[in-house]
């Protein structure tokens with residue numbers, strides 16, 4: 224499931240292709256994804272130039288020169304594909320956009336948990352899907368003080384609170400596990416029990432973990448796009464995520480005794496952590 228770094232990489236890849244280009248034609252090929260496509264979605268795009276492609280939390284936005292903004296989410300399996308696979312489109316290709324540069328951009332989403340809708344560029348921030356979102360973790364305004372304040376009075380586990388998009392935007396299951404591991408914080412600790420110094424360390428590791436993944440995405444963008452045209456997905460190396468039973472990096476875990484990285488389920492989602500390194 225794409226989180227902030229993947230969506231950021233998708234946006235950077237799309238920006239290179241789309242910004243300055245005019246949408247010659249657009250086609251919406253089914254009535255809905257997770258939510259219905261708004262009437263007039265394709266019409267709103269056709270004949271208009273793309274001014275910006277940007278990201279907020281795990282949402283992507285295209286600002287057009289008619290004052291409209293296309294807003295979307297990749298859900299579980301959404302992908303943008305730019306490769307020319309010939310003329311064929313398949314049943315998972317739900318939205319197709321043709322640019323005046325000759326590039327064709329295809330939104331493919333086999334599981335259809337994604338969405339795409341329409342808003343206006345001057346009102347985007349107050350769109351119901353975006354209005355309540357918390358701070359962007361990579362922005363300077365997201366500090367230890369800000370997060371510490373947001374954790375006050377929250378007795379839920381810190382891992383669950385990091386997934387709350389009103390606390391901090393764009394972090395999902397993978398990067399919450401990774402950041403807590405790097406900060407040495409147990410995912411089960413009540414959020415309000417973390418002191419200011421620990422929260423500052425957590426904010427630093429969130430920024431580092433997401434920042435490195437954005438960099439990794441950016442560096443694969445050049446060559447990766449040539450291969451299959453798919454934007455934003457790259458081989459990650461995770462320290463703990465999906466590595467249950469293995470030794471964590473730099474750990475002296477005696478696997479026979481400790482069992483290595485542990486998996487546990489919190490609010491229905493898998494958490495991976497090292498019980499020796501995370502307290």
Ligand SMILES: [Zn+2]
Nearest residue numbers: 471474476497
């Ligand atoms: Zn370990």
